[in-house]
Amino acid sequence: MKRLFSGAVLTMVAASSMLVACSSNTATPSATSGTASTAPTTAAPQDKVKLTMGSWRTEDTEAYAKIIAEFKKKNPNIDIEFKPTKNTEYNTALNTALQSGNGPDIIHLRPYAAGAALADAGYLEPLTNVKGMDVFSKDTLLAATGSDGKVYGVPTVFSSTQVFYNKKIFQKYNLQEPKTWDELVKTADTLKKNKVTPFAFGSKEGWILSLTEGTLGPSVYGTDFMKKILSGAANFKSPEYVASIKMMKDLTPYFPDNYVGIGMDDMRNMFVTEQAAMMVMGDWEYAVMKKTNPDLQMDVFPVPPVKSDGKQTVTTWVDGSFSVNAKSAHKQEALKFMEFLTSKEFGTLAVNELQKPSTIPGVAANDPLVAKIAKNADTISTPYAAVVYFNAGNPTTKATLENSIQGMYLNKLTPEQVTEEVQKSADSWFKPKK
Secondary structure (H helix, E strand, O other): OOOOOOOHHHHHHOOEOOOOOOOOOOOOOOOOOOOOOOOOOOOOOOOOEEEEEEEOOHHHHHHHHHHHHHHHHHOOOEEEEEEEOOHHHHHHHHHHHHHOOOOOOEEEEOOOHHHHHHHHOOOEOOOOOOOOHHHOOHHHHHHHEOOOOOEOOEEOEEEEEEEEEEHHHHHHOOOOOOOOHHHHHHHHHHHHHOOOEEEOOOOOOHHHHHHHHHHHOHHHHOOOHHHHHHHOOOOOOOHHHHHHHHHHHHOHHHOOOOHHHOOHHHHHHHHHOOOEEEEEEEOHHHHHHHHHOOOOOEEEEOEOOOOOOOOOEEEEEEOOEEEEEOOOOOHHHHHHHHHHHOOHHHHHHHHHHHOOOEOOOOOOOOOHHHHHHHHHHHHOEEEOHHHHOOOOEOOEHHHHHHHHHHHHHOOOOOHHHHHHHHHHHHHOOOOOOO
């Protein structure tokens, strides 16, 4: 698929501060540690095995209940309990459990550097002999690849970010999906003049800021600029990147009042209650918002370019993989679930129950909007650079970007100072690949 990118392996060289690996145990058991048995002519009934499955996706509980039920049809002796943790607490809870020799049997793995840190620390079972892994492209598998080159997780879904919009509000004011940045600004002006908040946005939670910059930034610096940073031909203090941060500041007239105190829950509430007409956000919010307000008429459009010859874009990345705890007492059963995750059967369930683009090629979505999101992700995607390439360092460059933009919105930093802080962070660990 076009949405994943070579070069992401650069993130594997350093542990992410999201999940600091503290184990000195680097030995990982083989995925084929089981031995063939000399079974009697009459097979003994299989014992029931219960696996725990960790995740930060509390909102996916119902979807995974259906996914697990489908798995159990062919594996009736394996019970799986989906036990998610609040997303802001997941990293700490998982890391603490793994350090004590515990943790779930099946681990929802944060992508790229964070997952690689766990693999490098010996917490994860390599998936070398799991059938079906060849369905994924090498670039997709990079999201769950350790520094040793082995794959430790099955990528489940892609995430993409774009602009959600309220179709009813757009129709009321005779607005169309903008094709250029100027059209987007004119749309925001029209909404503001009619006392409609153009963007549901808040700077209270840092991750929203790197996500928003990663989504809107390519409209300013283009789709090839990050390749220049990776090669050393440019850096975060280059004029193109500074301009993208200035753009973030220039949008403030179109944000809600007191946006510095607004978090994700408030943003979602503004959009689903039709107080705001647009929201820059990831596709995972679609299912949540549709459930919250089934009558909401929403759609998405890609980010329009600033330059007339630029390209519309959406921003994509692998949003997590599932892996097996190296200390699980039931690794063979957990590995069976890994194999199930490589099937088109799971891919179809994922795209329709999670309502996100599947990592498995050839899987179509029933929902027209999910199908539109998936098509955009296939055809006009650009990498979420802060996650794919710059989620390492201590603190990570991603976190530095988030904290610095928060400072800018509090009028404590200029856009130029934001980029200086980001470059200083990158210099502490990142080495361009000439």
